[in-house]
Amino acid sequence: MVMVKKILTSRGEFLLERVFHEKEIQQIKELDDALLAPHQGISYEVLRAIALQGGLIACKKREKLAGAGMLVLESIPPRIFLEKTTALLYGTMLMPDYRRLKLGSAMGREQEKTALEHNKTRLLLSVRPENMASIIMRLQSGFDIVDYRMDYFGNDPVRDARFIMEKKLNKNPLKRKLPKPENTQTTEIMAGEKPDFKAREKIARLFSNGFLVKAYLKVPGQKKARIIFSRQAD
Numbered sequence: 001m002v003m004v005k006k007i008l009t010s011r012g013e014f015l016l017e018r019v020f021h022e023k024e025i026q027q028i029k030e031l032d033d034a035l036l037a038p039h040q041g042i043s044y045e046v047l048r049a050i051a052l053q054g055g056l057i058a059c060k061k062r063e064k065l066a067g068a069g070m071l072v073l074e075s076i077p078p079r080i081f082l083e084k085t086t087a088l089l090y091g092t093m094l095m096p097d098y099r100r101l102k103l104g105s106a107m108g109r110e111q112e113k114t115a116l117e118h119n120k121t122r123l124l125l126s127v128r129p130e131n132m133a134s135i136i137m138r139l140q141s142g143f144d145i146v147d148y149r150m151d152y153f154g155n156d157p158v159r160d161a162r163f164i165m166e167k168k169l170n171k172n173p174l175k176r177k178l179p180k181p182e183n184t185q186t187t188e189i190m191a192g193e194k195p196d197f198k199a200r201e202k203i204a205r206l207f208s209n210g211f212l213v214k215a216y217l218k219v220p221g222q223k224k225a226r227i228i229f230s231r232q233a234d
Ligand SMILES: CC(C)(COP(=O)(O)OP(=O)(O)OC[C@H]1O[C@@H](n2cnc3c(N)ncnc32)[C@H](O)[C@@H]1OP(=O)(O)O)[C@@H](O)C(=O)NCCC(=O)NCCS
Pocket: 035, 036, 090, 091, 092, 093, 094, 095, 098, 099, 100, 101, 102, 103, 104, 105, 106, 127, 131, 132, 133, 134, 136, 137, 138, 140, 218
């Protein structure tokens, strides 16, 4: 492994390390099985391919694994196909005890830096619409929600629906044009592990009617998010 960064938090020092070796890849696979497999896990083969590309980072506290981040830099056939200039964030996770310490954001910054070093101009990721922590963290770091796919991984309505988030890595972002008149719509979604089918139905309907997500905000004091959609007025 190769040390990437030290991060000092209120819970002590953490290290981000780039992972290449089988033993650590296996440990990260076990963490993924525990945290992400209920929704969509990763196979050992894909995880190993990510590590060999230089896209796997471990977050460690005193030699112990606290989390990990996976960045796909090149296609991994037959599972993942990417355009040359796109990198895919496959999963970023922390053990529950180590959340809200800005470690996810720090891994995100490293993922972005790695993507730039590989001449990527776009980062993509998919996320369950109920995954408030991940969505808000990525919005804060400059991603947009650009699509909603009910069948991103397959045809299982519980496991397969995802928002698609994108960040353009252009150094000089285009100046925003003057806002045009727009229609807005709002929906609330229960955050957490379970699918909120009612909210998903509304999200799908709004996307198919040309609405895009303008904001995704935590409802204070509740385990809920408010999603604000907008589309240009006719
Ligand atoms: C998503 C995840 C990686 C975030 O990591 P993290 O280190 O806790 O996130 P950060 O501390 O960097 O959070 C940055 C900001 O995101 C937002 N955020 C993070 N967790 C949040 C939560 N549970 N609820 C609402 N907002 C949240 C906050 O605005 C936070 O800033 P703040 O703490 O100053 O308010 C972590 O929650 C996790 O491991 N989740 C389980 C695995 C997962 O679902 N991964 C994503 C799918 S691949």
